Amino acid sequence: MERSVRCIGLSKSFHVGKERRLILDRINLDVKEGDKLGLLGRNGAGKSTLIKLIGGVEQPTAGKIVKGMTVSWPLAFGGAFQGSLSGHDNLRFICRVYDLDYKETLDYVEGFAQLGKQFYDPVKTYSSGMHARLAFALSLAIEFDCYLIDEVIMVGDARFTKRCEDELFNKRSDRTLLIVSHNMDFIRSTCNRTVLIHQRKIHECFSVDEGIDRYHEL
Amino acid sequence: MLQVRFLFLGRVNMPSSNQRVSRHGRRSAARHVTPTLRQAFATQWRVIYALMMREIHTRYGRENIGFLWVIGEPILFCAGVAIVWTAIRPSHEHGLQMTAMIVTGYVPLTMWRHVVMRSVKAYEVNSSLLFHQLVTPFDINVARSTLEIFGTILAGALVFFGSEILGYMPAPQNWWLVYVGVFFLVYFCYGFALIVAALSELSELLEKAVGILTYVSLPLTGAFAMTEWIPARYQFILEYSPLANCIEMIRSGEFGIAVVPHYSILFLLASCTLQFLVGLYMTQRIRPHIKIS
Numbered sequence: 215m216e217r218s219v220r221c222i223g224l225s226k227s228f229h230v231g232k233e234r235r236l237i238l239d240r241i242n243l244d245v246k247e248g249d250k251l252g253l254l255g256r257n258g259a260g261k262s263t264l265i266k267l268i269g270g271v272e273q274p275t276a277g278k279i280v281k282g283m284t285v286s287w288p289l290a291f292g293g294a295f296q297g298s299l300s301g302h303d304n305l306r307f308i309c310r311v312y313d314l315d316y317k318e319t320l321d322y323v324e325g326f327a328q329l330g331k332q333f334y335d336p337v338k339t340y341s342s343g344m345h346a347r348l349a350f351a352l353s354l355a356i357e358f359d360c361y362l363i364d365e366v367i368m369v370g371d372a373r374f375t376k377r378c379e380d381e382l383f384n385k386r387s388d389r390t391l392l393i394v395s396h397n398m399d400f401i402r403s404t405c406n407r408t409v410l411i412h413q414r415k416i417h418e419c420f421s422v423d424e425g426i427d428r429y430h431e432l
Numbered sequence: 433m434l435q436v437r438f439l440f441l442g443r444v445n446m447p448s449s450n451q452r453v454s455r456h457g458r459r460s461a462a463r464h465v466t467p468t469l470r471q472a473f474a475t476q477w478r479v480i481y482a483l484m485m486r487e488i489h490t491r492y493g494r495e496n497i498g499f500l501w502v503i504g505e506p507i508l509f510c511a512g513v514a515i516v517w518t519a520i521r522p523s524h525e526h527g528l529q530m531t532a533m534i535v536t537g538y539v540p541l542t543m544w545r546h547v548v549m550r551s552v553k554a555y556e557v558n559s560s561l562l563f564h565q566l567v568t569p570f571d572i573n574v575a576r577s578t579l580e581i582f583g584t585i586l587a588g589a590l591v592f593f594g595s596e597i598l599g600y601m602p603a604p605q606n607w608w609l610v611y612v613g614v615f616f617l618v619y620f621c622y623g624f625a626l627i628v629a630a631l632s633e634l635s636e637l638l639e640k641a642v643g644i645l646t647y648v649s650l651p652l653t654g655a656f657a658m659t660e661w662i663p664a665r666y667q668f669i670l671e672y673s674p675l676a677n678c679i680e681m682i683r684s685g686e687f688g689i690a691v692v693p694h695y696s697i698l699f700l701l702a703s704c705t706l707q708f709l710v711g712l713y714m715t716q717r718i719r720p721h722i723k724i725s
Contacts, residue, residue, distance in 0.1 A: 284461035299486065306485070307482050356461050386453055
């Protein structure tokens with residue numbers, strides 16, 4: 215099977231009260247292996263929804279997603295972690311679910327996230343930066359072909375950003391990334407392709423710079 | 433200076449940065465993609481176990497007796513009711529010892545009610561777990577139900593042996609009938625939980641009404657009376673209630689020839705299996721209806 219993620223005629227609508235709100239309308243997207251794809255668009259355009267659909271968290275209303283590679287869960291604020299549990303408990307849960315070696319994973323995550331003692335505190339007490347560190351460390355403990363990153367990378371401090379760059383862009387430079395961000399400098403330096411989500415449709419851009427220009431014109 | 437030192441510390445436990453990390457091996461997500469049947473079962477077991485451990489930690493924490501509360505909750509309930517009823521009611525009803533009636537009726541009832549309560553909106557409150565593609569709604573439900581069932585069985589056994597040692601309750605005449613009755617009770621609870629969880633996800637009304645409905649349907653559970661005691665023309669109602677069948681069976685094992693039990697193993701097998709299959713079918717299709725928070 216081809217190593218890609220293909221969205222075919224993908225639609226998603228939510229029920230808001232009695233009304234049905236269409237977020238994505240029959241979009242097609244082909245993510246090839248090694249793509250560093252930036253998803254651009256205004257707030258509420260459906261970027262996070264698309265990420266959740268691709269990550270298998272939300273189910274499409276119509277259309278389908280053909281996955282030829284393994285896709286991580288969406289790395290975002292909220293979701294994926296149980297707030298009342300500590301980072302360590304969340305790690306043990308992930309080790310059990312994905313059948314990882316506990317000791318090895320613990321070493322890796324503690325080394326990468328560097329949360330110190332707070333690793334044993336409930337996740338809901340974490341700052342957004344700490345949350346991001348934990349989310350990254352845990353998802354990098356599993357080797358996915360494609361990582362879905364929803365904003366979360368930008369909140370880390372300089373040292374953490376450096377680490378992420380090393381882990382994601384150097385050691386895993388062969389992997390596919392889907393990145394949602396409003397930080398255009400980050401998009402420019404990271405992505406080799408951008409698409410624009412606007413008014414329920416997806417617009418392919420010919421270059422990263424064109425995508426960024428169109429984003430600014432929205 | 434400090435900055436430099438930290439950077440250095442950070443580098444120590446990382447391999448040199450140009451080295452590519454392999455996507456094969458134990459940490460690879462790819463090995464979960466096309467499992468054999470055996471691997472699929474192993475995964476399912478791992479996930480359910482992980483969910484149970486997580487549930488224990490979130491619900492009971494790590495302080496004081498911690499996970500023993502799994503037994504503690506139902507035992508307080510069952511023992512409390514058994515003590516109060518033994519104290520205020522006549523010692524025998526229809527020739528049967530009151531404590532034995534309460535223990536054989538209330539323990540199954542507690543199991544059923546707790547399982548139902550746990551499965552209401554079970555998927556929505558746990559939607560963060562569905563971020564992991566290996567976790568399915570079925571796993572979540574089974575994990576939660578198993579904890580309740582396990583807790584109630586242990587609590588029931590403790591209350592039973594306690595009453596027996598204190599002389600309020602004789603030992604069962606036929607242990608096998610008790611075992612088989614409890615087996616069907618567990619089977620019934622698993623299936624019922626699947627259906628309640630799916631329906632409560634679809635309907636807000638049902639979610640609110642579940643408490644009332646379980647209360648109103650108390651007479652249908654056969655927990656407080658034996659089928660034989662009610663007028664013959666109404667007995668069919670309890671005979672068509674799987675839970676009442678289970679309790680009749682357990683009581684038949686407890687009291688032996690002192691009671692005329694109304695149960696049918698064939699009916700239990702058929703109704704519980706049918707219910708379980710309907711529950712499985714609904715659980716398979718519930719995924720798009722779960723609201724992810």
